[in-house]
Amino acid sequence: MNQPGNNRVALITGAGRGIGRAIATELARRSFSLCLAARSHDQLEETRRLCGLEPSRSLIVLIDLAQADAPQALFGAIDGHFGRIDVLINNAGWAPPRTPLKRLPYDDIARVIAVNLHAPIALARLAASRMETGGAIVNLASAAAHSAGHGEAVYAAAKAGLVTFTHAAFKELRSLGIKTSAIIPGLVDTDLIPPNKRLDRTAMLQPADVAQAVMNVIDAPAHLCPVEISLEPQRDPMRG
Ligand SMILES: NC(=O)c1ccc[n+]([C@@H]2O[C@H](COP(=O)([O-])OP(=O)(O)OC[C@H]3O[C@@H](n4cnc5c(N)ncnc54)[C@H](OP(=O)(O)O)[C@@H]3O)[C@@H](O)[C@H]2O)c1
Numbered sequence: 001m002n003q004p005g006n007n008r009v010a011l012i013t014g015a016g017r018g019i020g021r022a023i024a025t026e027l028a029r030r031s032f033s034l035c036l037a038a039r040s041h042d043q044l045e046e047t048r049r050l051c052g053l054e055p056s057r058s059l060i061v062l063i064d065l066a067q068a069d070a071p072q073a074l075f076g077a078i079d080g081h082f083g084r085i086d087v088l089i090n091n092a093g094w095a096p097p098r099t100p101l102k103r104l105p106y107d108d109i110a111r112v113i114a115v116n117l118h119a120p121i122a123l124a125r126l127a128a129s130r131m132e133t134g135g136a137i138v139n140l141a142s143a144a145a146h147s148a149g150h151g152e153a154v155y156a157a158a159k160a161g162l163v164t165f166t167h168a169a170f171k172e173l174r175s176l177g178i179k180t181s182a183i184i185p186g187l188v189d190t191d192l193i194p195p196n197k198r199l200d201r202t203a204m205l206q207p208a209d210v211a212q213a214v215m216n217v218i219d220a221p222a223h224l225c226p227v228e229i230s231l232e233p234q235r236d237p238m239r240g
Helices: 018-029 041-051 070-081 106-128 153-176 207-219
Strands: 009-013 033-038 058-062 087-090 135-140 178-185 228-231
Touching (some): 009 106, 018 033, 070 106, 106 153, 135 207, 153 178
Parallel strands (some): 009 087, 033 058, 087 135, 135 178, 178 228
């Protein structure tokens, strides 16, 4: 995984904006071919344009990862277009507005678990079974996994589950030459964080900071691959 991409293929979920788009542009700069997946076609097309990839080296898949059959469908498309996978970036994530647990709709609980935990695990399983000569699986967790704020208990639980899954998969997959890592960022200035006068957005991490951490995993020799990377803003974005 030290060499530039050339014929290597990466799948990035949630590639239409924010952190996923920043990761996509970095991987394109390293000559990876890309599968870009999310629900919003125009955003994915804009990511493809920013990556400067021609259609044969890029595949857009419109998919809702909350659906149980989405991971298999996504890999069906990748198998058909590229016939290989070298890097999986489990980036897509979703959280409802912060809501006290006793008022959180059951549908939101199911969607948070499906998008942030079930889909990444299912995609890792599908990717690992295809990575016969090694590869990398990078999971976007969150600092909420370790210190959740009020009204984000289920999101925090899903991300904590993803961190634990990463640690277990790291041990299981390293003998196959597959690197598995979790990136654990604090607040990043993206659409996921709604406008809030109590937050200083200039103090937040930028999507490019997170993309750089992902590249550190991609570039690391297998025996030096970190199982998790925590990223915190230099200043606390919380005002007062
Ligand atoms: N921003 C932060 O402060 C922060 C901090 C720590 C961790 N993270 C994590 O970093 C990752 C990226 O977040 P971000 O800040 O870049 O968020 P974002 O700007 O809201 O982007 C999220 C991406 O995920 C896609 N997505 C959401 N639900 C989906 C679904 N059901 N099926 C398929 N795709 C879906 C979105 O596209 P569509 O809506 O078009 O589907 C979008 O492309 C997430 O896992 C998030 O939990 C973010």
